[in-house]
Amino acid sequence: MPEPRADAQRNRRNLLAAAESAFNAHGAGASLDDIARAAGVGNATLYRHFPTRQQLIDAVYEERIGALCVLAEQMRAAEPAGAALPAWLRAVVDHISGSRGLRDAFVDAHHLGAGSGAPQLAEWHRMTDDAAVPLLHDAQAAGTAHPDLRAAELMALVAAVAHAGGGDPGDARRLLGFVLDGVGRRP
Structure with missing residues (x-):
């Protein structure tokens, strides 16, 4: 073509x-x-x-999710092992908390889980989980994340934070700080 x-x-x-x-x-x-x-x-x-309106909405959010996935790769290359994960999660929360539509789509994708609901939501879920996996593994190897935490669980927490932040990136970041404290591995 x-x-x-x-x-x-x-x-x-x-x-x-x-x-x-x-x-x-x-x-x-x-x-x-x-x-x-x-x-x-x-x-x-x-x-x-x-x-259709839905095709436009999907294209906008597909582009934003794609940008978050590229950012994960860039941060992994630029940040020390273990530091890239929280930096990326802050960027994810900032990115989605400022957009009511993206926040709702992200929450739906991570609430429903892959294979449930609209195919586009399942694809976004897969994309963000796949982007989180290497960052999480690096953090686990560096001893800064619980070794039994899974990417899908982490992204569900991030979706909940974005939703609970109610569209205020500052509130969402504050809540994410508490989540990251809990996700971090204790000595």
């Missing part, structure tokens, strides 16, 4: 950025007309890229 034209790629990027902003501000029910206008395109262009 040929690569989309440069203007089509630009329109898609602009639509995703405008949609993310709108969904963060107004939730999943944000006006599609306003999103198209903010992206500098017409409604036909929006619907050509994203025939």
